[in-house]
Amino acid sequence: MKKLGFVLLLALALMTMVACNNDKEKDLNENGGKSDQPLELKDVTVVLDWTPNTNHTGLYVALENGYFEEQGLNVEIIQPEGVATDTLVAVGQAEFGVSYQESVTYARLQDVPVVSIAAVIQHNTSGFASLASKGMKTAQDFEGKSYGGWGMPIENAMIKAFMESEGADPSKVEIITTGTVDFFTSSETGVDFAWVYEGWDLVQARLTGVDIDYIEFKSWDPALDYYTPVLITSEDLIEKDPELVEAFMKAVTMGYEFAIQSPEEAGRILLKQVPELDEALVLSSAEFLAKEYQADADQWGHQKESVWTNYQNWLYERELIEGLIDVDKAFTNEFLPKED
Numbered sequence: 001m002k003k004l005g006f007v008l009l010l011a012l013a014l015m016t017m018v019a020c021n022n023d024k025e026k027d028l029n030e031n032g033g034k035s036d037q038p039l040e041l042k043d044v045t046v047v048l049d050w051t052p053n054t055n056h057t058g059l060y061v062a063l064e065n066g067y068f069e070e071q072g073l074n075v076e077i078i079q080p081e082g083v084a085t086d087t088l089v090a091v092g093q094a095e096f097g098v099s100y101q102e103s104v105t106y107a108r109l110q111d112v113p114v115v116s117i118a119a120v121i122q123h124n125t126s127g128f129a130s131l132a133s134k135g136m137k138t139a140q141d142f143e144g145k146s147y148g149g150w151g152m153p154i155e156n157a158m159i160k161a162f163m164e165s166e167g168a169d170p171s172k173v174e175i176i177t178t179g180t181v182d183f184f185t186s187s188e189t190g191v192d193f194a195w196v197y198e199g200w201d202l203v204q205a206r207l208t209g210v211d212i213d214y215i216e217f218k219s220w221d222p223a224l225d226y227y228t229p230v231l232i233t234s235e236d237l238i239e240k241d242p243e244l245v246e247a248f249m250k251a252v253t254m255g256y257e258f259a260i261q262s263p264e265e266a267g268r269i270l271l272k273q274v275p276e277l278d279e280a281l282v283l284s285s286a287e288f289l290a291k292e293y294q295a296d297a298d299q300w301g302h303q304k305e306s307v308w309t310n311y312q313n314w315l316y317e318r319e320l321i322e323g324l325i326d327v328d329k330a331f332t333n334e335f336l337p338k339e340d
Contacts, residue, residue, distance in 0.1 A: 041074035044248065047085050047094040048077065050150075051180050052274040053200050054285040055120055055229050056098060057266050058256030058293070060273040065258065067251035073244075075251075086114045089234050096248060100228040102154040105312055108325040113235040116331040117249060118301030119227040120256070121199075121292050124218045126228060128162070129183060129201060130193035132211035139166035148178035148191030155195060157320040162220065164318075184210065199289045204281050223314035226307055230331075242335075249301070249335040256293050256300045263290035299339060303331045 068075040085097040086107040130136040149155040163170040183194045218225035259266035267286030294300040308327040315321045
């Protein structure tokens with residue numbers, strides 16, 4: 001009798017478990033695959049490199065379309081305020097950030113433990129620009145002129161390298177820190193040339209009918225075809241919570257793939273998230289960058305060791321940096337979603 005009673009109790013328990021599972025399955029089906037229990041999201045901060053623009057579209061798409069939430073993340077996107085993005089990420093004030101290969105290289109030379117986890121754009125689409133009325137077509141034309149920039153060491157290094165390569169004197173350039181002021185605004189206040197991005201400033205020049213002279217870095221020297229911008233995190237976060245980095249990158253990859261496939265819709269999402277941006281500029285820039293985000297890479301975000309090595313060797317050979325970094329620690333493709 002005891003054995004029979006035990007069997008009956010076991011059967012009753014199994015029936016109860018099946019009924020509970022059926023109820024859960026019914027609840028999921030009725031709620032579009034979602035349980036009534038709220039998903040506990042993990043707070044994550046992403047700090048930009050500059051004011052919001054189309055380099056950041058994938059982040060805002062991931063936010064708007066719920067890709068972050070699907071990965072269990074509650075993401076806040078903020079702008080830097082007086083402190084470099086690399087520093088904020090390194091000290092844990094933000095889990096992720098938007099930076100540049102050049103900035104990461106300089107940061108790691110100073111033992112700032114940041115790591116590039118994705119290339120936002122596959123090829124360098126930046127260079128020096130000036131209003132055509134300035135007549136700045138050669139390095140000699142830069143003498144006696146003023147440069148407006150962000151106040152980063154690499155800016156001085158690039159001006160020095162460019163001018164010396166053509167026998168000009170970089171000491172004759174006045175360096176002015178303009179911060180986040182855009183090229184066109186700074187040009188109206190006495191700045192003669194600046195470091196600009198084709199996908200933003202050159203698009204704006206075309207839309208507004210402003211004639212500019214442009215010196216493309218990657219055409220000047222192939223070693224300057226490096227990754228700018230990039231997404232970064234800290235060595236500490238990679239070590240302590242690699243699952244968080246993986247989840248973030250899965251959502252962000254979906255965001256940039258959306259921007260590649262549907263640039264106009266992605267642009268409108270950016271405009272919704274940042275309504276103060278100019279609509280024509282955003283939509284034109286989105287079309288331009290849709291071809292540049294992944295370009296000839298096998299997948300969005302992928303980085304090559306040769307690109308990191310060639311660029312730092314270029315800096316070192318010109319005595320623009322005093323040492324070399326371990327590039328294998330400066331970047332990783334580990335957290336890019338694995339292709340099926």
